[in-house]
Amino acid sequence: MAGKAGSGRAAAVTASSKEAAAAARIRVGIGGWAYAPWRDNFYPAGLAQARELEFASRHLSAIEINSTYHGTQKRASFLKWREQTPDGFVFSVKASRFATNRRVLAQAGDSVARFLDSGIAALGDKLGPVVWQFAPAKRFEAEDFETFLNLLPAQVEGVRLRHVLEVRHESFASPDYLALARRYRMATVFADSPRFPSLADLSADFVYARLMGSSEKLKHGYAPKALDAWRERAMAWSAGDEPADLPRVGEAPAPRRQREVFVFFINGAKERAPAAAQALLDRLGWRGPGWPPA
Template identity: 75%
Template sequence: MSARTAVKSSAAPASQRKTGSPGTAGPLIRVGIGGWTYAPWRDNFYPAGLAQTRELEYASRHLTAIEINSTYHGTQKRTSFAKWRDETPDDFVFSVKASRFATNRRVLAESGESIARFIDSGIAELGPKLGPLVWQFAPTKQFDAEDFEAFLQLLPDSVEGVTLRHVLEVRHDSFLSPDYLKLARKYKAATVYTDSPKFPSMADLSSNFVYARLMDSSEKLTTGYGPKALDTWAAHARTWAAGKAPANLEQLEDKQPAAKRREVFIFFINGAKERAPAAAQALLSRLGWEPQEQVPAKVSAKVPAKKRA
């Protein structure tokens, strides 16, 4: 695959398939969780009796985005992406975690084949519902400017007529470098901001969107994060959406590139995972967004009435 070019496929262009247009939660802000299949969520997020086959349908009407994580571990079918697209509202967005075979390697410049296989796996079926692609690197992967730029040159700008956006999740302290930031900005890739104490955090702006993965939730709190913390994240989200950088988050540089606005993606992931949906809903509420469906249309008739109530 040639550097920074579109990947071609024999499939019909995404513009010819039924898709929706992206919407917002507040000003360009999307909030969600990682995946939608997790047994503990059937106790505190999904209604009793809801068929597991309808969990994505329900989640996508109570959140505004979901990060697909299964793509990190293995290739998904093109038909699966199309199915997920059709089960969700027109204004819903999926971010997609890229294949680990592209990022978990000693020489990143040699990952072209793995990148192409992931890009051409059918993600374009999501059409306008396709959000950023997340390239996650191992905590042991150190920054090598030459090799890392070679990797960035392999990331395509589009596939099957669908524009691609890339976000880099770097987990080694060596990436806390002006040289890394310069490369990220050169290739217009965002850097994941995380509140996890396990990984380096940098809120420096390097693209026209911001991507945060929040991992410091507590199982002792119903919403994972306390009211003050959620208020703070709502304020950060609004600041990012307005094109600015929050003053009290870790940055390598004092001065950040200005923009009229930026799209914002915030995902509650890991930590106390069972609290993630409640955390996302609490943040969405603070941003003025309300669920599209308060109660699912149908639940299993096998569930006793008392339990359903």
């Protein structure tokens, strides 16, 4: 009997360790960090705006930089952002709209190079996925889209690049698009939104979800049951499985190796985004490095 009890405890410890490891591969955050309403419900009263990134990066595990979508940032800015954030923190970076918002994507070479050479490599090991967001009116045209994917390199200045495709037209909900994304091993954004296609088909060795359904009426943007569900989905992705309750175009592939997972609370009731991200991190057992910094 003692041997069986000991085996049971060992199995429980092993299961607990696996769950902790799966949670550690999940990063949760928000889009940007300079947003006035957050000064009422996220940032401490009196906190200097120059320290908002420093604070946010100690209460979240990732941030999506959106300013890079609208205009070119300086290398010095990327270096400063890296220095202001703790070890283990990750930035995803939204690519320039001048590369993606065009009729012929094959002609985006100069814009792609200009963005990648702007200094994002200065983020070093804090550089997460690069998000290429396409206009809602942009349809899937296989030849042109594949030419664009060939413009996206695997590294810049020796820093590895992981590319994410945020496609927003229903024509991308097709096996042909999915096959192309998988061939180039580029992730597709899963959008929790009624406005855009919600494609849970995985096409890379990591997962990128943008959750856009937060409500101003809810303290944490999402209801507790919804946050519980997102916790389970993120854990499934991290463990190498796939959530069974999300829409997809093709058949779910067989379970595979573990994945890194990125979950961002974006849009919707944006003022609730930090609370939503923190609530999900709490469910994952994440503990930040603390504030103020040592």
